[in-house]
Amino acid sequence: MRIGEQSKPVRVGILGCGTVGSALVRLIEAEASAVEERTGLALEVVRVAVRNVSARREVELPEGIVTRDSQSLVTDPGIDVIVETIGGIEPARQLILTALKSGKPVITANKELVANCGRELFEAADAGGVDLMFEAAVGGGIPLIRVLRESLVGEPIRRMMGIVNGTTNYILTRMTEDEAEYSDVLAEAQRLGYAEADPTADVEGFDAGAKAAIMATVGFGVSVVAGDVYQEGISTIGRADIEAAARLDHVIKLLAIVERVEGDVAVRVHPAMVPMNHPLAAVRDSFNAVFVQGEAVGDLMLYGRGAGGFPTASAMMGDLITAAEHLAQGISDSMGRLPDATIRPIDESLSAFYLRLDVEDRPGVLAAVATVFGEHGVSIRLMEQEGSGEGAKIVFITHEAREKDLHRTLVGLEDLEPVVRVGSLIRVVES
Amino acid sequence: MRIGEQSKPVRVGILGCGTVGSALVRLIEAEASAVEERTGLALEVVRVAVRNVSARREVELPEGIVTRDSQSLVTDPGIDVIVETIGGIEPARQLILTALKSGKPVITANKELVANCGRELFEAADAGGVDLMFEAAVGGGIPLIRVLRESLVGEPIRRMMGIVNGTTNYILTRMTEDEAEYSDVLAEAQRLGYAEADPTADVEGFDAGAKAAIMATVGFGVSVVAGDVYQEGISTIGRADIEAAARLDHVIKLLAIVERVEGDVAVRVHPAMVPMNHPLAAVRDSFNAVFVQGEAVGDLMLYGRGAGGFPTASAMMGDLITAAEHLAQGISDSMGRLPDATIRPIDESLSAFYLRLDVEDRPGVLAAVATVFGEHGVSIRLMEQEGSGEGAKIVFITHEAREKDLHRTLVGLEDLEPVVRVGSLIRVVES
Numbered sequence: 001m002r003i004g005e006q007s008k009p010v011r012v013g014i015l016g017c018g019t020v021g022s023a024l025v026r027l028i029e030a031e032a033s034a035v036e037e038r039t040g041l042a043l044e045v046v047r048v049a050v051r052n053v054s055a056r057r058e059v060e061l062p063e064g065i066v067t068r069d070s071q072s073l074v075t076d077p078g079i080d081v082i083v084e085t086i087g088g089i090e091p092a093r094q095l096i097l098t099a100l101k102s103g104k105p106v107i108t109a110n111k112e113l114v115a116n117c118g119r120e121l122f123e124a125a126d127a128g129g130v131d132l133m134f135e136a137a138v139g140g141g142i143p144l145i146r147v148l149r150e151s152l153v154g155e156p157i158r159r160m161m162g163i164v165n166g167t168t169n170y171i172l173t174r175m176t177e178d179e180a181e182y183s184d185v186l187a188e189a190q191r192l193g194y195a196e197a198d199p200t201a202d203v204e205g206f207d208a209g210a211k212a213a214i215m216a217t218v219g220f221g222v223s224v225v226a227g228d229v230y231q232e233g234i235s236t237i238g239r240a241d242i243e244a245a246a247r248l249d250h251v252i253k254l255l256a257i258v259e260r261v262e263g264d265v266a267v268r269v270h271p272a273m274v275p276m277n278h279p280l281a282a283v284r285d286s287f288n289a290v291f292v293q294g295e296a297v298g299d300l301m302l303y304g305r306g307a308g309g310f311p312t313a314s315a316m317m318g319d320l321i322t323a324a325e326h327l328a329q330g331i332s333d334s335m336g337r338l339p340d341a342t343i344r345p346i347d348e349s350l351s352a353f354y355l356r357l358d359v360e361d362r363p364g365v366l367a368a369v370a371t372v373f374g375e376h377g378v379s380i381r382l383m384e385q386e387g388s389g390e391g392a393k394i395v396f397i398t399h400e401a402r403e404k405d406l407h408r409t410l411v412g413l414e415d416l417e418p419v420v421r422v423g424s425l426i427r428v429v430e431s
Numbered sequence: 432m433r434i435g436e437q438s439k440p441v442r443v444g445i446l447g448c449g450t451v452g453s454a455l456v457r458l459i460e461a462e463a464s465a466v467e468e469r470t471g472l473a474l475e476v477v478r479v480a481v482r483n484v485s486a487r488r489e490v491e492l493p494e495g496i497v498t499r500d501s502q503s504l505v506t507d508p509g510i511d512v513i514v515e516t517i518g519g520i521e522p523a524r525q526l527i528l529t530a531l532k533s534g535k536p537v538i539t540a541n542k543e544l545v546a547n548c549g550r551e552l553f554e555a556a557d558a559g560g561v562d563l564m565f566e567a568a569v570g571g572g573i574p575l576i577r578v579l580r581e582s583l584v585g586e587p588i589r590r591m592m593g594i595v596n597g598t599t600n601y602i603l604t605r606m607t608e609d610e611a612e613y614s615d616v617l618a619e620a621q622r623l624g625y626a627e628a629d630p631t632a633d634v635e636g637f638d639a640g641a642k643a644a645i646m647a648t649v650g651f652g653v654s655v656v657a658g659d660v661y662q663e664g665i666s667t668i669g670r671a672d673i674e675a676a677a678r679l680d681h682v683i684k685l686l687a688i689v690e691r692v693e694g695d696v697a698v699r700v701h702p703a704m705v706p707m708n709h710p711l712a713a714v715r716d717s718f719n720a721v722f723v724q725g726e727a728v729g730d731l732m733l734y735g736r737g738a739g740g741f742p743t744a745s746a747m748m749g750d751l752i753t754a755a756e757h758l759a760q761g762i763s764d765s766m767g768r769l770p771d772a773t774i775r776p777i778d779e780s781l782s783a784f785y786l787r788l789d790v791e792d793r794p795g796v797l798a799a800v801a802t803v804f805g806e807h808g809v810s811i812r813l814m815e816q817e818g819s820g821e822g823a824k825i826v827f828i829t830h831e832a833r834e835k836d837l838h839r840t841l842v843g844l845e846d847l848e849p850v851v852r853v854g855s856l857i858r859v860v861e862s
Contacts, residue, residue, distance in 0.1 A: 027585075027727050035585045038652050038767055135582065141728040143574075143582035150581075151566065151574035151749035154458075154466045221469050279734055282713035287730075296458050297572040297745035299718075300735035303710055304728065314728035318582035329762045336469055 010324040013047040013079035016086035022058035023309030041324050049073050074099035084108040100128040105323035107316050109136035115210035115226040122335040131332045133319035138211045139288045141311030142304040148218045156295040157219050162256040164211040166286035166306045167195045167202040168234050173284045175242050204233035205269040212256035216267045222341035230346040231269040241424050249276045264344035275431035347404040356423035361392035365418045372412040376405045441755040444478040444510035447517035453489035454740030472755050480504050505530035515539040531555040536754035538747050540567035546641035546657040553766040562763045564750035569642045570719045572742030573735040579649045587726040588650050593687040595642040597717035597737045598626045598633040599665050604715045606673050635664035636700040643687035647698045653772035661777040663701040680707045695775035706862035778835040787854035792823035796849045803843040807836045
């Protein structure tokens with residue numbers, strides 16, 4: 001705040017008062033005077049719209065603030081900024097569009113909405129001349145979106161790899177560190193409240209997929225939607241895979257990967273072996289991180305709490321202050337014209353792969369197997385026999401290869417007589 | 432960029448054309464059209480001021496762009512934004528002040544200048560109604576300053592711990608991973624160009640100290656200068672310390688630590704043992720990282736390239752685009768009124784400590800030693816005997832204690848008859 005300036009009141013309306021909404025109300029209360037001192041903005045929560053007015057919640061709201069009429073909030077001339085914490089597509093979409101049309105900046109943590117209806121929302125924000133901010137939609141408290149939109153807007157980003165789902169990272173960490181089975185850890189995570197009763201959205205990669213779409217959209221300045229994302233979850237990862245990774249000094253993580261490939265955008269979610277000396281390998285438990293590779297900036301990683309009321313509220317608070325400043329200045333940040341991305345089919349994507357084969361232990365097997373890789377243009381970085389006789393296995397790590405070529409290799413291997421069984425195929429991040 | 436808008440030319444003047452200046456010129460050339468497409472800003476380098484016009488440099492500059500007259504750049508009405516890459520206090524300070532007075536936003540990577548004359552520069556920027564941006568001054572390509580100024584402006588930050596000097600992190604990493612001696616690694620680092628011929632500023636913590644002052648200023652919104660920072664370097668760290676840390680599952684890092692303590696600010700640079708499972712422990716070689724602990728956001732870490740031409744230029748590019756947007760919008764970001772920080776004396780700072788004592792191996796020694804700790808209010812978290820007979824040692828890790836109490840404990844231990852020698856004292860980061 002500059003000397004001589006007067007504080008500017010900022011009247012905040014909040015849609016929803018669950019974990020995130022409550023945390024935001026409490027954070028604003030606790031920090032209002034510090035924020036006013038530093039920025040000159042006097043934040044005040046003036047309305048909170050909830051489904052059930054008499055429900056118990058984690059924050060006490062002053063008399064007269066609570067309403068069931070969310071529609072009235074987004075058009076109320078007595079409200080300057082709207083914060084949406086209800087989640088899901090509708091009614092969040094309609095409410096946000098109405099708010100933007102009414103000239104109110106909107107702050108949201110709604111990854112599903114931004115990943116599915118981003119362009120519509122961005123255009124509505126531009127038409128209204130106000131901000132639509134969604135820092136909390138990816139990586140919770142991690143300031144990824146602002147860094148991509150502002151710090152790195154001039155950076156030629158090549159690739160981003162994110163651990164953006166805390167539930168699956170918790171499960172994989174416990175499987176790795178406690179030598180536990182997937183199903184046991186999932187049950188424990190559900191008991192602790194880290195996983196939903198229906199864990200599908202997390203463990204099958206849908207949540208990470210929505211975030212990948214947003215990462216690609218903001219990082220590359222093109223429109224990528226949730227449906228563009230290829231995804232595989234972690235429910236097929238077993239102890240044998242975890243142990244195989246450990247033997248090779250790797251750890252398995254569920255990664256959201258977005259890449260620029262010859263003008264196309266590749267965007268996918270799948271488990272991958274990460275080398276132990278890669279910064280992503282040290283991201284444990286429910287923490288999130290996004291690793292960014294840029295032509296100029298080199299390797300960059302942002303790490304933090306990907307979920308939870310207060311980390312999410314912290315990200316929304318940063319957005320709220322910026323939006324309020326912009327409102328006072330009569331400006332807004334635009335996402336710009338977003339051309340459609342040309343999505344590279346998963347078949348054409350490049351990865352290194354780990355593959356384990358059960359084989360008959362006899363001379364010439366390695367050569368026969370290696371020939372199949374070679375025939376499909378897949379080159380081998382590491383090949384190692386584990387065990388002998390009945391339990392003989394060969395483990396491979398390939399160099400970067402096209403998914404299509406790898407799958408053709410698999411078909412070829414299945415036809416090979418000394419190959420008893422083609423086991424897990426896991427993508428590998430190169431260090 | 433919004434539909435229908437016209438591109439806005441941004442005429443950039445650059446002071447200095449060494450590694451960073453050259454990289455920025457090349458980055459602007461390479462990315463100008465992508466930046467124009469995304470932001471509507473047409474960046475163009477119109478003047479570059481250098482000391483020696485005919486020197487060889489890493490970029491070819493068009494005829495007529497180069498000048499020796501840096502003073503003319505900062506007042507030239509044909510230049511919109513000034514980028515300063517010359518470093519040091521003068522003439523950088525005078526040139527920047529003149530540019531700001533002339534209504535030109537300034538981008539700088541000059542940590543020494545910002546850490547010593549920050550308030551003067553911030554006030555000049557406010558008076559001129561333009562931006563002074565210095566993302567590249569701390570952590571090179573890591574977007575720390577923007578995150579602190581914007582994303583976390585409403586976050587109650589408790590503490591930041593940074594690995595902000597690449598040279599010392601490279602040396603400590605090589606000592607740890609290659610079992611090498613300090614002097615050998617330093618010589619190798621000098622040969623590779625990672626360390627200066629006179630390495631004092633890096634190895635004695637001055638460089639990290641300047642960055643700590645900036646971190647505290649921006650993170651806490653108070654004025655902290657380089658002279659406020661307590662600092663110890665790494666030149667006293669030997670193999671015995673590295674090995675002791677490894678035995679305890681820790682690794683030694685040079686940390687810049689800034690903390691809020693009861694309204695005061697504690698700001699210091701020193702080596703510390705970091706637990707292996709702490710995210711900072713995975714920051715290897717010349718990488719930098721800053722670990723932020725906030726009341727709401729929880730733990731956050733930003734990791735990346737702390738130096739080098741292109742990472743630094745990338746950070747400056749982000750600043751440049753923002754400053755140019757602000758200039759077009761007629762606004763600027765203020766650092767606000769910065770009150771003087773009350774600096775907590777190092778004596779009153781709290782840390783956990785590691786201490787190694789050579790002792791006579793006889794009954795009652797442990798009890799006598801433990802009594803001395805207790806007398807000075809230092810409580811012990813871990814106490815372990817190493818070796819026996821002549822070479823007997825006792826290793827301690829304390830709980831958090833005041834520096835003053837720890838030093839009194841040391842004096843007491845030196846007076847204790849069975850204590851042969853009081854060895855290294857190293858601060859410990861709690862996990």
